[in-house]
Amino acid sequence: MIAKKAGSVVFENVKKTFGAFTAIPDLSLTIEPGTLVTLLGPSGCGKTTTLRMLAGLEHPTAGRILIGGKDVTMLPANERDVSMVFQSYALFPHMSSLDNVAYGLESSGLSRKEAREKAEEGLALVGLAGMGGRLPAELSGGQQQRVAVARALVLEPQVLLLDEPLSNLDARLRRKVRTDIRELQQRLGFTAVYVTHDQDEALAVSDRIIVMKEGVIAQAGAPRELYEAPASSFIADFMGEANVVACEVLGVENGKARVRIAGVEHSVPAGNREKLGAASLAVRPGAVTLSEGRGEGLSGRVLHSAYLGDHVEYEVETDVGTLFIVDHAVDRILPAASDATLGFKTRGIAIIDS
Template structure:
């Protein structure tokens, strides 16, 4: 009978200490089958430790880890039904691509003929049919990464773990390979846990993003949730760019608040705020730059024409603000007084 929880992941009150240092104070996290969840955060935030505990490469100090409904906290890595794609690819340089993919299958006791058939299927999955006889050194970085993904997938794990899988690729290749990984995950429907420090990468591939800070979950949500409704100044600054400005909550009715910032008023989700001083996170594209009208008073400090948009730095009573205008092809000159009006999307109250 098929396990309905196959691919589900759960961390229950997991703590990880290294001597006197606590890397993960307490982690409670559930991942549904078929989701691609990214652990995102700055260096030292605990994301790699979390992945290594899930892989069985680290043992929690306290708590429990479940995969497919089974407690695997004390199981060794080779009995967890997970596979990992490493940052370094970890391909055997002396083996052909085909043999690299078949190696894990044969090590698991699968007969050679069946292993070869599954390896061929793996090459097909990642679009590398016909390249099985080459050595890894004869492939591009992107192709080597796809071999590493194929080698992991042919083992049909409950969960695929990806540890900074694109960090060794150049920017252009990273965009292409991340799209390929996401399309493959959606097509096959496997559960994946993806670790990266790259915000754009996380936004592009994830069903959910778990942002970590100091071993704790700072915010957990969809890419849109985190970008449009950051829960804190840390999230607003870490996920994309944001201008953080002072505001005043004038009133709250139900879930909505009336807010004044400078000479402008705007209605926004209250997110638990009450009347009084507060802060707004405003994305660079959430301002409209105008000569007159309501809004924040400002003066253009710098203006740069970039073809399909204009980037400004504007001095205001809220400090120097970074503004992206994609509605105009003519830039205001430095020194020009302007009004910054809120466009609605990309503005959020934060704690």
């Protein structure tokens, strides 16, 4: 039922200003029906402004917004066929879960009986069958969030909007609820636009991620593409931590690149890189090998080591700066001030422009 109404979203050269401040200079993007797309970025990057314009809570200064092929640029929020799940849940504390879910249906003209029947279906959809009589205060944070999702879904919107929906949950519950949301979206096939600043959350739930910086799209693509082939040092560091070091690309052959780092040559994945010369290497903390003593490779000195159960975190000083390294070899821990030799694995490394 929801999948049949899943709508596309199109931003055409959208600009948004607040007085003299330009929050969104020129935004064009397309979201395909039935996909979950995440707007990701640091605070102030424009992701929430973009979502609010899509919801009708803000209007563009210029450009067009289309939902399901219909121009909704200047339509009010209640005429856009979208539903929004807020960070705060926004449940009525004096109403039962069932009444919270039924409220929007009754407001749209359904009889109380029909609204409550659909509300019960909605609660069952999110795994809360039989819990309609409970007040929000009698539910856990995760259950309250699912009530908020059910309330949005029963309106059968073309697009479901989620604004930092898990930020009020603890880490373990956040993992559970994000899995629930993703499973529900894939099962029902609705279009969803999801806003978060949490990279792990974005990687876990998205068909596509749009990373924003200062109101523009820094990079867009599938989660794996953004993580394994970042287009810039900003993306590399934002999509999971990365060490960015200067290098020189000496040659590319058979998917491997020969690079020089601080006078030492290494073989690393080339990705789509063909250009030779000065570049940077984005290296994930887990993509560095660490061995004790001096050897063939990049020399370093351990500044700090911390045992964290299944891995050890190191800070190692090298000729290209201090590198953060995650090593799962917990049977031997290199102490501070010890010499070390660093190498690189075949994954978790990307060559980017300087």
